[in-house]
Amino acid sequence: MQDQYLLENRAGDAPVLETSAASPAHLTRLKRVRWREWPIEMLLFGAAGFSILINVGIVGTLIYESLVFFRHVSLWDFLTDPLWTPLFADPHYGILPLLCGTVMTSLIALAVAVPVGTIIALYLSEFASPWVREAIKPVLELLSAVPTVVFGYFALLFMTPLLQKFIPDLPGFNMLSAGLVMGIMIIPYVSSLSEDAMQAVPMLLREGAYACGANRLTTALRVVFPAALSGIGASYILAISRAVGETMIVAVAAGMQPNLTWNPLKGAATVTAYIVQVSLGDLPHGSIGYQTIFAAGLALFLLTLVFNILGHLLRRRFREVY
Amino acid sequence: MADKLSRATLVKPSSRMAAKAHLEPVENLFMNPEAAPAGHVCKASVRNLNFFYGNNQVLKSVSLDFYQNRVTALIGPSGCGKTTLLRCFNRMHDLYPHTRYEGEIILYPDGINIIHPDTNPLEMRLRIGMVFQKPNPFPKSIFENVAFGLRLRGVRGSLLQDKVEAALNAAALWEETKDRLRESAYKLSGGQQQRLCIARALAADPEILLFDEPTSALDPVATARIEELIISLKSRVTIIIVTHNMQQAGRLSDFTGFLYLGELIEFDRTATMFTTPAHPMTQDYLTGRFG
Amino acid sequence: MREMDSYIARSLWQDRMFACLGVLCTVFGLAALCALLVKLALDGASRIDWQFFFSYPSRHASRAGILSAWVGTLVVMSVTFCTAIPLGIAAGIYLEEYARKNWLTHIIEVNIANLAGVPSIIFGLMALGLLVYLLHLGQSVLAAGLTLGFLVLPIVIVATREALRAIPTEIREASYALGASKWQTVWHHLLPYASGGIATGVIIAMSRAIGETAPLITIGALTFIAFLPPSPVSPSPPFLSLDWLHSAFTVLPIQMFNWVSRPQQEFHLNAAATGLVLIVFTLSLNALAIIIRYRMRRRIKW
Numbered sequence: 049m050q051d052q053y054l055l056e057n058r059a060g061d062a063p064v065l066e067t068s069a070a071s072p073a074h075l076t077r078l079k080r081v082r083w084r085e086w087p088i089e090m091l092l093f094g095a096a097g098f099s100i101l102i103n104v105g106i107v108g109t110l111i112y113e114s115l116v117f118f119r120h121v122s123l124w125d126f127l128t129d130p131l132w133t134p135l136f137a138d139p140h141y142g143i144l145p146l147l148c149g150t151v152m153t154s155l156i157a158l159a160v161a162v163p164v165g166t167i168i169a170l171y172l173s174e175f176a177s178p179w180v181r182e183a184i185k186p187v188l189e190l191l192s193a194v195p196t197v198v199f200g201y202f203a204l205l206f207m208t209p210l211l212q213k214f215i216p217d218l219p220g221f222n223m224l225s226a227g228l229v230m231g232i233m234i235i236p237y238v239s240s241l242s243e244d245a246m247q248a249v250p251m252l253l254r255e256g257a258y259a260c261g262a263n264r265l266t267t268a269l270r271v272v273f274p275a276a277l278s279g280i281g282a283s284y285i286l287a288i289s290r291a292v293g294e295t296m297i298v299a300v301a302a303g304m305q306p307n308l309t310w311n312p313l314k315g316a317a318t319v320t321a322y323i324v325q326v327s328l329g330d331l332p333h334g335s336i337g338y339q340t341i342f343a344a345g346l347a348l349f350l351l352t353l354v355f356n357i358l359g360h361l362l363r364r365r366f367r368e369v370y
Numbered sequence: 371m372a373d374k375l376s377r378a379t380l381v382k383p384s385s386r387m388a389a390k391a392h393l394e395p396v397e398n399l400f401m402n403p404e405a406a407p408a409g410h411v412c413k414a415s416v417r418n419l420n421f422f423y424g425n426n427q428v429l430k431s432v433s434l435d436f437y438q439n440r441v442t443a444l445i446g447p448s449g450c451g452k453t454t455l456l457r458c459f460n461r462m463h464d465l466y467p468h469t470r471y472e473g474e475i476i477l478y479p480d481g482i483n484i485i486h487p488d489t490n491p492l493e494m495r496l497r498i499g500m501v502f503q504k505p506n507p508f509p510k511s512i513f514e515n516v517a518f519g520l521r522l523r524g525v526r527g528s529l530l531q532d533k534v535e536a537a538l539n540a541a542a543l544w545e546e547t548k549d550r551l552r553e554s555a556y557k558l559s560g561g562q563q564q565r566l567c568i569a570r571a572l573a574a575d576p577e578i579l580l581f582d583e584p585t586s587a588l589d590p591v592a593t594a595r596i597e598e599l600i601i602s603l604k605s606r607v608t609i610i611i612v613t614h615n616m617q618q619a620g621r622l623s624d625f626t627g628f629l630y631l632g633e634l635i636e637f638d639r640t641a642t643m644f645t646t647p648a649h650p651m652t653q654d655y656l657t658g659r660f661g
Numbered sequence: 662m663r664e665m666d667s668y669i670a671r672s673l674w675q676d677r678m679f680a681c682l683g684v685l686c687t688v689f690g691l692a693a694l695c696a697l698l699v700k701l702a703l704d705g706a707s708r709i710d711w712q713f714f715f716s717y718p719s720r721h722a723s724r725a726g727i728l729s730a731w732v733g734t735l736v737v738m739s740v741t742f743c744t745a746i747p748l749g750i751a752a753g754i755y756l757e758e759y760a761r762k763n764w765l766t767h768i769i770e771v772n773i774a775n776l777a778g779v780p781s782i783i784f785g786l787m788a789l790g791l792l793v794y795l796l797h798l799g800q801s802v803l804a805a806g807l808t809l810g811f812l813v814l815p816i817v818i819v820a821t822r823e824a825l826r827a828i829p830t831e832i833r834e835a836s837y838a839l840g841a842s843k844w845q846t847v848w849h850h851l852l853p854y855a856s857g858g859i860a861t862g863v864i865i866a867m868s869r870a871i872g873e874t875a876p877l878i879t880i881g882a883l884t885f886i887a888f889l890p891p892s893p894v895s896p897s898p899p900f901l902s903l904d905w906l907h908s909a910f911t912v913l914p915i916q917m918f919n920w921v922s923r924p925q926q927e928f929h930l931n932a933a934a935t936g937l938v939l940i941v942f943t944l945s946l947n948a949l950a951i952i953i954r955y956r957m958r959r960r961i962k963w
Binding site (some may be wrong): 085088089091092093094095096097098100102103105107108109110112113164167168169170171172174175176184186187188189190191193194195196197198199200201202204205206235236238263264265266268274286292293294295296297300304320323327328333341342347348349352353355356359360 | 671673675676678679680682683684686687689690691693694696697700701704723727747748749751752754756759760763768769771773774775776778779780782783784785786789790791794803811814815818842843844865868869871872873874875879880881896914917918921922929932933939940943944947950
């Protein structure tokens, strides 16, 4: 609340321009200053407004190019056809197989990142000494700084051979390995943001639990975790959004064959991997095959948009609590 | 002698003695709980307590007794160490790094030293409840807030229901909340939240209840209700209350300790101290000349 | 009494078990990072030599190199730098110091938040439709640099805003009290004080851009480039040429992707070596950012 007040106060003109003494010479100088600085403000505003242009560009391009696609394929077929074979002689344009790949790899990734990330966050926030916390957090964050194509290499040539030792008939391209490595990549998104949320829980609340005779685990799970829940939820949402939009790991390690299967040991194409596959090919711009990537992209954009809005709402609720 | 307590003196023990204090307790008159004034039973004795934040000594050789079913107030200007002393009782300082206790706080009847390194802080917190400066209900329902400490002890089923109801009754909150036990505790007003915190502490049947300026965040009406409640609780539990409000200390307490800069300046019956303080500094503080 | 003892024993045991679990998970994360680095180093280190850095890609794995890739990364990054940094810092200053609290500001903020959450490949699709075909930039260094610039713009904006927000209001009031105008206050006081935080954000943004692959594949970066972009300086007037902006290009991550997608194992070694170069780049940039942040926190205490 106070922050907002400061922001508003600061957001007005500089106090000196509003309240200075009324000597006319002084005033003209001030007016000159204000007039001279007007272009600067406009320039800065332009830079800020540019983000709107980018968004309009994204939405506009996706819709405009998708329209070309939807002129040939009905929305109903797009959403319900179980086959995605746009490059075959008998083309089918059902998004389901691609979505299935995206959902499967994302679920595997979340199955790794959510528990591991949450436990790390609880450990660093409630158990570890501040010194350990300050040292570990930035190192873990390096995990999300590694280029994703490098993770793809790691999934294909380290994780898959490793898994093949336990599951001998695992194919070289499979969703399990890609999903696991993707999970490792998004651990820091969960752990860092959840830990921030837990740190924001007032110490007074923890003291209340400890004063009742609770141990660290009970305090962490039954008091700190629920108190930080919306922030933790926002970190999960961000992780989902990253997993859904992740491209290179799945393109390298999960294969590029659209495959409507819930078996994680099989290879499958995700929405993102399909876009990469078409981009690498030599389909001409404007052909129906080429336009499919915009339709797929639009589906992906809408999916992540839902998660972004959800995360935004959660974060706002989180800010309201304290 | 009967009504007159030996006064804590300003004489400091040598620092060597203080450092050794937790190893070899100093034998003196206070070690004997029988030394309590007539009709009083000693519940806890603080002996030569030193407390450090890093290298900063916050409590300097504090010694005083707390009597069963009595309210003892700790007063003094801010920064005098009264809250620090209070938080030694349930080992709250253990939650933070670079803190160190010396001396002893003996809890009767079993004579356990609360601040001994071998004493488990959890045990002390199970036996000694605390109410904080600001109401700090957990982000749970009213019922779950009170049940928190009970669930830790494995209380379940109808016994849990009964104990929660009893605690809410004791905290004079039952009538207001009996129809909304499942609602979030944050829906209560500030004064109700503080009474909920008292109920939470009472539910576990503590031997001592610590109050750390429990009304500093409340309006006068809510304050009055809390004060009434504290007086009514005297029959069940020993109460130690830190307050910056001298009128409050006068209204509530049977005994008062006055601390200044980490030292106990004077400890006496509240009535005696407020009318005829023995130490000039106490007099100055009580008359508002500083603090 | 016995109940209390068993409760205490159970509590301590629970705490110890969870602490072990926490250490285990943390070690798992760190071990994954180590495994990644070790795997890359084991596979790729043998391929790293001068010849690898100064050769073009080739059909023969042992003769192939990453010259066009790292030069491509360098030129694309220079465009990205020139796009994202001025735009991002200016937008950050506007939102933090100038913007009034109205619906327009709110819309801008929502847009930036949305940009930060859009998958990178969507930026590629936008660039493909808008920059490559509509604005006829082609599959060029310029299009690629702009795409990545837009992609990391939110990182720079957020870092700038946070750095400015950390400066206490008193500093602004002190400057205004001396009769400075708004822009003078920003330019002479706020920007210098915020420079550490902004630099951290810029470094993180560039490290992110260096590793990005998907949007560049989407706009049609070629994977086999056996030439360098034309030099920006020419011997004849006007001496400076912008032809390099319109050149075709490849970058390190795309080169790596190309090699890792081939079935032959020799190319995988090349991919590992490229990955090693890439990861050394990005991790040292991140380490630099961590160091700046750490030293800043120690130096400035408001």
